[in-house]
Amino acid sequence: MEGRGKKVRRLATGFNRVLQFLFLETVILCSIFSLLFVNTESTIVLFIFDFLFISLAFQLIRTLSLKFGLLALGNLFGLFCNFIFDLLNIVGVKYLGEIFLVVYTISFPILNVSWIVTFWSLSLAALHNPINVTRNQP
């Protein structure tokens, strides 16, 4: 019975590692795709998100797979947002002229920070764990 339990645990650990590897791979692929198919700025934005997420959210007591999963999801969401912004830019410049490029350049970082803040905050809510709470509720 004990041997079976050990086997299950080992299997679960192995599964988790594969899962974490896949998530990590997603993160790396998102950065490469953003660099190749969107623009350098979007890659920098993804790096900023990854830095904040890894350095802060990874210190909270939850499973590593969940943290990697949220990180990968954030990168996919960020890549999607940047792809949409880029398409918007192309369409805007085509129909509205060069002036749209100026609007885009000014608003692009603000739009990007908006999704970073939103996704980061929602991720923290998803990572909620009573063990981490260090204060009684009023």
Next chain:
Amino acid sequence: MMFEILMGLFFLSTVVMLVYLARHYVFTLTVLRRSRTFDNSKIVATSYYEPTVSILIPVRNEEYVIGKLLQQIAELTYPHEKMQVIVIDDASSDRTGEIIEAFATRYDFIEVLHRVKEVGGKGKASVLNFGLQFVTGEIVLFFDADYFPQRDIVNKLVREFIDLSVGAVQGRPVVFNESQTIVTRIVTLERIGGYRVGQEARDVLGLTPQFGGTIGGFRRSVLEEIGGFDESMLAEDTDLTFQVRLLGLGVSYVGDAECYEEAVCTWKAYWNQRHRWAKGHMQVCFKHSFSVLKSKKLTWKQKVDGLLLLHIYFVPVLTMLSFLAGASLVLFESSALVRALWFVLPLSFYSCVGNFAPFFEVGIGAYLDGRKRLQWLVPLLIFACLFNVLICTKAFLDVSAAKISGRGKNEWSKTKHVGIVNRYNENQLLRGKRL
């Protein structure tokens, strides 16, 4: 020439903001690490220390809230024979005086001081200085009328003074009317970022936790040495914090000494309160910056942090300048450096003023407090930040104009309290919840 000026302005202001972001990133990391290794043995070791305590409560037209505060004060767990409570009625025109008198008759340790109309209404610092003449306790604590303290708050605050290097102590305000309006929710987030992370990190790192004017106090000997509150300052609390630090004494932050407060609930009240804070903080900045820089009692780390703290209300003004300069540069000249800085700048748009708590600091603070739903509102901080840009710019213009013209008369705008915290508390108590 114009381009160089814009470039210089943009570069400098963005770098300053990056420095602030880095400072608060370190704060957040510090608190996160501490939350995993918190040890409460210190609390047990010092709980026998019970010096005499004087509590000063300045009040002016607080009939809706003062009764509940005094009732809670009467129920404090600290030995009553070691407590002196002085309520200073600053020429109230409502039933405040009557309510305080009723409590003073019932409890020996509660004393009342009435100020007549001719001397009243000159601001909190003036009232507190008046009250300080009558204190007898070794430790002097301050509470505002709209606060609702925990029953053991005095024990928690006073225990810090067992360390002779501690000159002042500060507890934690917790917003109780959080669900009232969107403004109260934003104030809650600001408070969490500022106290749960900012103040705690500064305490842990040996920097300067700030005395917030209430839920805190000083050694009486320190107050006597300083000469009480500076009545020419609108932020008399921040002024006193730096005076204590310049004496070489520490300010200690006690995160578990909680007091429940009524936050401002409209944008107008928010504007008035923050404008007063911003103006006052800028006055303190002009007064103490040079002293902090040349102080021999502060380490270089404390000096740097002290200067950053003193200049914190200038940051929203810099944000606006940086944004305008950056936008102009992006339009005319888009070098790699400009684009890189332009990219980082919006991160500071999600920072609360007063403590410059960036979104990640607020988020982690809310997380550690277990405020799961409140985290969803962190993106809304951008509205508070934009509002604060206007508030601080106006305060900066006001203070500069006063400096230039030499007419710096302070107008004290008192925040109105309607007693929502008490109504909330009553509901909680009716449900059988002990606060």
